[in-house]
Amino acid sequence: MTAPRRRADAAENRERIIEAARAVVAGADEVRLNEIAKRAGVGQGTLYRHFPTREHLLAEVYRQDVDELVTAAPKLLAEHDPLTALTRWLARVADYAQVKRGVLAAVEAGVRRDLSAHSQGPIGDALATLLDAGKADGTVRQDVDARDVILLLGYLTRLEDGEWDGRARHLLTVILEGVRSRG
Missing domain, CATH: 1.10.357.10 (Tetracycline Repressor, domain 2)
Known part of the structure; x- marks a missing residue:
């Protein structure tokens, strides 16, 4: 896999994480990072690479x-x-x-x-x-x-x-x- 494709994948993952977080925040009583990762279709490691803390993501x-x-x-x-x-x-x-x-x-x-x-x-x-x-x-x-x-x-x-x-x-x-x- 080439470097530009990895960067595109990373950007897509980041956007999916943000969209999933937006949906969880708007509709849930509690914001759980594992729920956000699951909705975004990424692993916890990917989520934490982009957003080291819940506060960074929110x-x-x-x-x-x-x-x-x-x-x-x-x-x-x-x-x-x-x-x-x-x-x-x-x-x-x-x-x-x-x-x-x-x-x-x-x-x-x-x-x-x-x-x-x-x-x-x-x-x-x-x-x-x-x-x-x-x-x-x-x-x-x-x-x-x-x-x-x-x-x-x-x-x-x-x-x-x-x-x-x-x-x-x-x-x-x-x-x-x-x-x-x-x-």
Whole structure:
């Protein structure tokens, strides 16, 4: 086997591990590395070569989700009107928030602070981009800013696991209706 093929295999394994971890975090009460390795179709040694600790793996899941959320904003604006882009972005926020809850519950306080610090600025900037586009075309209220919406989104973390499916997207709809311009 040549070196480039091994690197491609390693990259594929890494991505499968991250996707499996995301699924476990979003749907399980406890994050077990052996379950993640099994779902990813890799051995424990492969998992630990990529992520020496559970915190390393969960931090990467979190960072990737933040990055995907941030890069989605301009892409959505390029494809949709501002209010539709904001609506679709908020739908992604629900998925992100569910994973975020699981990650933050599974890591230690120091890691939790570092991860939160990593996400606040970029997500706020992405949200501001969407809100500003909506303000420019008159579909978003002029008196709403990214901090307002982020504070409201914070309430997603207070949902109990059993009410997530029934309430998370409903709350996002309430937020969206609150930022919509009535004029």
